[in-house]
Amino acid sequence: MTQDYFLDQLTLGKSVSYTDQYAPQLLQPVPRSLNRQELNIVESQPFHGEDIWNGYELSWLNAKGKPCVAIMQVNVPFDSTHLIESKSFKLYLNSFNQSRFNSIEHVRQTLSNDLSQCADGQVDVFLYTPAQFNAFQVAALPGLCIDDIDIDVNQYQPDGNLLLCDRNSVQSETLVSHLLKSNCLITHQPDWASIAIRYHGPAIDHAALLRYLISFRQHNEFHEQCVERIFCEIQQRCQPDKLSVYARYTRRGGLDINPFRSNFETCWPNYRLARQ
Template sequence: MSLLHDTPLGRASDYVDQYTPALLCPVPRWDAREGLELENSDLPFHGMDLWNAYELSWLNGKGKPMVAVAELTIPCTSANIVESKSLKLYLNSFANTRFESREAVIAAIEKDVAHTIGAPLDVRILSLKEAQREPLWEDHGQCVDGLDVSFEGFEYSPDLLFTDQGPEQSGVLFSHLLRSHCPVTNQPDWATVMVRYTGAPISPASLLRYVVSLRNHQGFHEQIIEQMFIDIQRRCAPRQLTVYGRFTRRGGIDINPFRSNFETLLPNARTVRQ
């Protein structure tokens, strides 16, 4: 099992253009969950990580280049995540390899990534015409970004979260202001995050301050969304909770973690920044 210093992150890399499954690197989920005091056998959420890869190309049986968009749906119960740069390098390795069909490419990705993460996954490959018909993000609920709120610091602080007085309600709050940092390269990651809940009314201003407090916080995309789920659950105690992050792409790949304790996966709807 790879440690972070064994991955391609932050290193100069050779771009192999012949199919090479060995390029994939796993990162254990347990490392981050231990810090959240979670047990992998009894997670307070279910969910998926949706990966969209926009730079997939291979050769068909006649040697003609094909281009497509790949969608990988990885269960949050997998032992590992895939280190994102390693997935980019792996998908680039398809470029000068012949595959007889789209189905053969899907089968290869499913087999190789399942071996890396330690769990089965779903893989779709969309032609560009098919990808154009995929849904786009539509705003539902309250965007907290327009609130006239002052900020005194940018240090991660879950204590900023609180609920308002009032009866239980079902609500949706979202923000386009989420920023965090890669724990290896310290590069910034940008995202839209949606919180859907049923419970005591979550203060919109408190959620905005909390989101902004993550501005210099380090974590992989999946870890940041799980941190948010746990913080909101512990501070606001909603009966039902979903946290869904839509991160902007890096290296031709965007990652979109979905965590919930009551609903199934929401549509893979691309935001304006993706």
């Protein structure tokens, strides 16, 4: 099955009817292998990690018909067979709006079961009630921001050749940029993100890294795929011993997607940035 054929079957970019009654069949999976074929990492990935989703528009009815709301956190493992297509996820969440559930745990378990089946991997779901909303404080990605470097830019499609490093100098650092922008693979709508790159190895040239990240500006690819591409190209070009890449994308339709990939550490906290 080709990528173009598969993506044409998705509801993304097409007019659809909304339903407010529980409809798990709305969820649509996208094989992770489609993008990983190009990166030559289908059989073995050089990283671990997860995709952290935050949902701010989750609502349902309790057994008496009274509306309930919650903030949702969903963790999809990197090694699930599929990623979850975001528009179908939004449509699926809308189907909870007029559906009755016996308890918040019933809602959480339903979400976990349906999303795990879609992703073909164990998906963990956490729900936070309004009494817990203050836990979602705005934070900042740790690290040195490289955005103020004065550079000329003329490349707006990703090119790993832009990356430079000094193999005679070993460095351990975390670099942050808020200038990452890519576009949806199908609709070409802009996807905005902040990104943190932590590594130990040959010193990465900061200006070159910034040019590389900016080069995604007209690139069409899903969030998860962009982060895996960034990880693989840094690994290939600079060969750090340790590498983590964490992107925090701004929300659309009440959902933000935050892929984390690393070859040495567990996932960072679920930071909520100012733009999220």
